[in-house]
Amino acid sequence: MDSGSIITNLIGILTTAGTLFMVAAGLTLVFGALRLINIAHGSFYMYGAYFATTLSAHLAGAGFWVALVVCPLAVAVMGALVEVLVLRRLYRREHLTQLLATFALLLIFADIALRLWGKDVRSIKPPSALSGHFQFAGAAVPIYNLFVIGVAVLVAVGLWALMSRTKLGWRIRAVVDDPEVLASSGTNVPLILTGVFALGALLAGLSGVVIAPQQAVQPGMDAEIIVAAFIVAVIGGLGSIVGAAVGSLVIGVVETLGAVWTPSWASTFIYALMILVLAIRPWGLFGEAER
Amino acid sequence: MTTNGTPASTTTSEDATVESSKPAATRPGPTLWRNIATPVVLTALMVVLGFVVGEDTLTTLEEVLALVVFATATNLLLGQGGLVSFGQAVFYGIGAYTVALGWLHWHLSFWLTFFLAPVVSALVAIPVGLVALRARRLYFALSTLAFSELAYQLAESRYDFTQGANGVFGPFVPSALTDPIRGYLFLLAITVISLLLMWKVTRSPFGLVLRSIRENRERMQALGVNVYWHQLIAFVVSGFFCGLAGAMFVIYSQSSYPELLDWTTSGSPIFMAVIGGMGTFLGPALGAFIYQFGHDELVRYVSDWQLVLGGVLLLIVMFWPDGILGSLTKVKWSELRKSLKRGGSDE
Numbered sequence: 001m002d003s004g005s006i007i008t009n010l011i012g013i014l015t016t017a018g019t020l021f022m023v024a025a026g027l028t029l030v031f032g033a034l035r036l037i038n039i040a041h042g043s044f045y046m047y048g049a050y051f052a053t054t055l056s057a058h059l060a061g062a063g064f065w066v067a068l069v070v071c072p073l074a075v076a077v078m079g080a081l082v083e084v085l086v087l088r089r090l091y092r093r094e095h096l097t098q099l100l101a102t103f104a105l106l107l108i109f110a111d112i113a114l115r116l117w118g119k120d121v122r123s124i125k126p127p128s129a130l131s132g133h134f135q136f137a138g139a140a141v142p143i144y145n146l147f148v149i150g151v152a153v154l155v156a157v158g159l160w161a162l163m164s165r166t167k168l169g170w171r172i173r174a175v176v177d178d179p180e181v182l183a184s185s186g187t188n189v190p191l192i193l194t195g196v197f198a199l200g201a202l203l204a205g206l207s208g209v210v211i212a213p214q215q216a217v218q219p220g221m222d223a224e225i226i227v228a229a230f231i232v233a234v235i236g237g238l239g240s241i242v243g244a245a246v247g248s249l250v251i252g253v254v255e256t257l258g259a260v261w262t263p264s265w266a267s268t269f270i271y272a273l274m275i276l277v278l279a280i281r282p283w284g285l286f287g288e289a290e291r
Numbered sequence: 292m293t294t295n296g297t298p299a300s301t302t303t304s305e306d307a308t309v310e311s312s313k314p315a316a317t318r319p320g321p322t323l324w325r326n327i328a329t330p331v332v333l334t335a336l337m338v339v340l341g342f343v344v345g346e347d348t349l350t351t352l353e354e355v356l357a358l359v360v361f362a363t364a365t366n367l368l369l370g371q372g373g374l375v376s377f378g379q380a381v382f383y384g385i386g387a388y389t390v391a392l393g394w395l396h397w398h399l400s401f402w403l404t405f406f407l408a409p410v411v412s413a414l415v416a417i418p419v420g421l422v423a424l425r426a427r428r429l430y431f432a433l434s435t436l437a438f439s440e441l442a443y444q445l446a447e448s449r450y451d452f453t454q455g456a457n458g459v460f461g462p463f464v465p466s467a468l469t470d471p472i473r474g475y476l477f478l479l480a481i482t483v484i485s486l487l488l489m490w491k492v493t494r495s496p497f498g499l500v501l502r503s504i505r506e507n508r509e510r511m512q513a514l515g516v517n518v519y520w521h522q523l524i525a526f527v528v529s530g531f532f533c534g535l536a537g538a539m540f541v542i543y544s545q546s547s548y549p550e551l552l553d554w555t556t557s558g559s560p561i562f563m564a565v566i567g568g569m570g571t572f573l574g575p576a577l578g579a580f581i582y583q584f585g586h587d588e589l590v591r592y593v594s595d596w597q598l599v600l601g602g603v604l605l606l607i608v609m610f611w612p613d614g615i616l617g618s619l620t621k622v623k624w625s626e627l628r629k630s631l632k633r634g635g636s637d638e
Contacts, residue, residue, distance in 0.1 A: 037429050089609060095428055096375050100565060100608045103558060107601030115595065223555060227440050230433050238429070264448055271441035275422055278434055282426035 004138030009256055015145045017245075017252030018152030019211050023225055024232040024244040025159060026203035032239040033175050033196040036087065036095065039102040042226030043109035044201040048075050048208025049217045050113060053122040064127040064213070072205040079201025083194045091193075106222060114219055126213035148210055155203060159241055172196055231270060235277050237287020246285060329573075334483050341475045349471045350543055355583045356478040357539035358563065360485045362575035364532030365560035370569040371493055372525050373505035375428075377557045378435030381419065381442045382412040382530040384552030386537020388446070391459035391547035396452075401465045405538045412534020413527050420526035424519060439554035446549040458548025463541055478539055485532055490572060492528060501525055562600065565607055568617030577616055 027041045051071035056063030082105060090097050125131070126144045133140040163169035174182050175192055183189045215221075228251065236247025251270055258266030277285065341349065361383055368374040386408040393404035423434040446453045453459070468474040492498055504511045504518050512518055541547060550556060559582065560575065567578030590596050607614065 031429075037433070086605065086609065093612070094373075096369075096373070097608055097612065099375055099429070099432060100561065101605055103561075104601040104605035104608065107597040108605070111595045111598035111601070115598075227436070227554070231437055231440075234430070234433050234437055267444040267448055268441065271437060271444065274437050275441070278426060278437075279422050282434075283430055287430075 002138065007137050007139035007141065009260065011139075011141060011145050011149075012256040013249070013252040014149045014152075015214075015252075016255055017248040018149045019207055020225075020228055020232055020251060021152050021245055021248035022155050022203050022207035022210070024229045024236070024248055025155065025241055026200035026207075027229050027233060028236075028238055028240060028244045029159070029203070030197055030200040031233075033172050034087070034091070034193055035176060036091075036098040037102070037230075037233075037238070038197075038200070039099065039226060040082070040105035040109060041102075041200065041204055041229065042222035042224070043106055043113075044075050044079060044204035045208040045225050046113060046217075046222040047078060047109070048072060048205030049212040049221065050117050050122070050208075051075065051205070052209040052212040053117075053124050053217050056124045062127075064124065067124075067212075068206075068209055071209045072202045075205025075208070076198040076202035078205075080194050080198040082201075083197040087197065088190065088193070106226070110219065110222055113222075119219060122217040124212050124217075130213075144213060148214070151206070151210055155206070156241075156245060163241065168192075231274050234274050234284055237281075237284025239288065240284075240286035243284055243286030330483065330487060334479070337479055338476070341472055341479065346471050349475050351583060351587055353471075353475055353478050353543040354540075355579055356475075356482045357536050357543070358560070358579040358583055359482055359576040360532055360539060361536035362560040362563035362567075362579045363486060363489055363572075364529045364536060365557075366564040366569055366575040367489060367492065367525055367529045367532070369561065369564055370571075370574075371498060371501045371505065372522060374522065374525075375432045375561070376423075376435040376526075376529075377432055377554045377561075378419065378423065378439045379529065379533045379560060380552050380554060380556035381439050382416055382533035383537040383540070383556065384442060384446065384547070384549075385412045385415055386534030386539075387541050387544075387547035387551050388453065388459070388537075389534070390463055390538050390541045391461065392453065394461055394463050395454075395459050401463055405541075408538035409531045409535040412537065413531035416527045416530025417523075420523045420530070424522050424526060435557075436554045439552060439557055442552040443549050443554075446552050453549070456549060458546055460546045463545055468542060474542055478542060481535070481539060485535060486576070489528075489532060493572060497521070497524070562604055564614075565604060566614055568614030568620075570613060571616040571620060574614050574616040578614070581615075 023041065023045050026044075027038065030036065030038055030041070048071050051074055052064070052067040055067040055071060059066055086101055086105065087098065090101055126147075130144045130147050133142050135141070161169075163173065171182060171187050171192055175187075175189060175196075179189050232244060232247035232251060234247075235250055236243030236245070250273065254269050254273055255266060258269045281287075337352075341352065344352065361379070365376065365379045368376050368379070389408040389411045390401065390404040393399035393407070394401070399407075419435075419438050423431055423438060426434045447456050449455070464474070468477055500511065500516055500521055504516070504521060508518055537547075537551065540551070560579075563578030563582045564575040565578070566574075566581055567576065568574030586596060586600075589599055593599065611618065
């Protein structure tokens, strides 16, 4: 492999991994605090992308930058509503109930999206500042990909700082171990849970906005990304941000290199890898065994 | 008969102790009525129904029968074992593909492939279960989902073998079954036999252990029960009947395609179980009827079938976790107990 194709593949790997990481990090953050797997997490990603297409259609020029700020916030509000109206009532029930409820939400959100935006494939143009390529070591590097990677890195650093450098992060980590003690020490536990869920939704929405100029925005992208995020979770381990990062990178590598070397088998490689991880560590590389 | 040597009465009394602590669970009843009269009456009703309804409804009924087996088999894991599998579509799809690919590649006889299908599915369920059951709860659900995706990807990408996304369409059904009423009666017979066999499994000491594991895994482990093997056997038995349901699907659909293996397909039998009542044996079957007829009626009037389905599921999960049969049986029992008490105090 010459230096040009190494760079091209590396950019491909990091772009895939970056997008996946933002979705998987939200999923894993929510699992860490609320101990539930949100199947509707993929819906938040899809709505982020759809909101972005609608907004940028109405606001030419600066539309993308506005969308980048507004749409994830809108999705976060959706998330907060879901937590308050549905999930909050189910925490004390068995995990099956939460799985089914979020699966139901996935179906509901999918049909609403179909009603609102139709079956057609939508897309948005990247802003002029981020379009185009530049030459580097014999490879044409798309500027937009660097932007995606940059956002993912910012999210990763931000999450790390939040969780390990702030008091809020400490509370979020404590909420799952001992909500009663935390509540008696004056923390508003329900607010933290809603906040974490909204933050998870925000990350999924952000990822949706960021991929909208790169990928087709269409029905079915919710189920597609959630399966990918689950595989990241299975490989990396739920509840671990590091696991989400490693899992996303692994999938990025396998998907990108698989597509180069054996396109027809690429999609099955990931699952083979996942089964291997499961056989060795059923709770993922960085996860903790469930009691 | 149930227990191979163990006196049947022992099983029933043990059943009662375990289940009295959990009212939503399957419960024992007056055994003679439950074991003989219910299946006979229901089967007779279904036979009569087949001769009364028109040809369109007959096709829907055939669909329902396959779904009844699919849902009941899924509920072996869900209701009995407390295992949420988003991977039962793998075995459903493999059942359908066994018939389709046997015809396509090797010109095997329909009857051979039809009865081979559940065996193939059960064989595939062994390695899948060996890996997936090492994971617990949510990880188990995620692993089964991922296996479903693997199967889906394989079916879609191995074009030479499976004809890819197009699926396999063909005249699979032998002339003996092309007549709608005969096809229906055949499917009905298969359904009744499957349900009786699965009923036997849930009423056996094995079924009791499975429910006990669901209730208190640690205690069963402490008692020396090998939880892993019990769950694996349940997984394989469920896979067997899911495969049979897939083969039944081929009879009326004359096709097999990758979506059958997709994890979202695993959602429908779970829905049916939830609607009808996961804690009861016949709940999923009732759920299958409501689901399929509800679907057929609804899609005529509204385009948003998934929206309605999701809404109904959400409401049931939130406010009515016992489902239809679950709450019906609950009501009856509390009333019965009350009247018994009253009767006792009068004397």
